[in-house]
Amino acid sequence: MEVPQPETEELRIVSLNPCSDAILAEIAPDKLAAVSHYSHDPAASSLDVREARRWPATAGTVEEIAALDPDLVVATTFLPPATAQALERLGYPVARIGITATVEESIAQIRELAALADAKDAGEALVAEIEDALAAAEGAGDPIPALVWQAGGIVPGEGTLIVDLLRRTGFAHAAAARGLGQADRLGLEAVLADPPALILAAGSPTAEEDRALFHPVIDSAGIEQRRLASNLLYCGGPTIIRAAERLRAIREGIG
DSSP states (O other), rough: OOOOOSSSSSSOOOEHHHHHHHHHHOOOOGGGEEGGGGSSTTTTOSSOOOHHHSSSOOOOOOHEEEEEESSSEETTOOHHHHHHHHHTTTTTEEEEEEEOOOOHHHHHHHHHHHHHHHHHHHHHHHHHHHHHHHHHHOOOOOOEEEEEEEGGGGGOOOSHHHHHHHHHHTTHHHHHHHHHOOTTTTHHHHHHHOSSSSEEEOOOOGGGGGGGGGOHHHHHTTTOOEEEHHHGOOOHHHHHHHHHHHHHHHHHHHH
């Protein structure tokens, strides 16, 4: 990921996705000019929303970004080509970051962003915090089969960050044992017919599409269930620390 470096020392960065928002807020807060609109939404933010509101939010339009006059725009690989071309024509360098599928990929991404933000020491400090959190959360003994059950009854597949984190913290990926892949759906009846040792419900008890995840029959059947915030599933960076701490607490809680 190579982009031209600004001639001024006061680097201004606009971030267009919640994952880079969280990393840059941690390693280069003084250089962050704006975060994505997701980070102002409690349901989507990978930051504490109160912290995220220290910065203005943008929906990622060319007009909004140009008004902020950044030295660097950090976007995802899904940035629409027309938007990327318009920004580059206006002289705004764009760095695209992908979705990380492992802790190692996330650490590499932190280092990429730290290099772009001229914040290598802060990047390494964040990496050390992640490594310490994972070491503290490492599970001992036999892995506990855990089903991560997401909004709408879908499950994560192999090659996702949450599955890597499960295995690092003493759990086994129960959906894989059922032959399920990324975003496959698992119905309540199938769960009751062959219950996992633990359900990690990553949805909202008040959402209509998540009724099955919190159905009272799960509790009455004696199936262990714990909440796992959905904003811990996708982003690396400092989110790994919170996810590791939550998974550690869950494992210790069920002994």
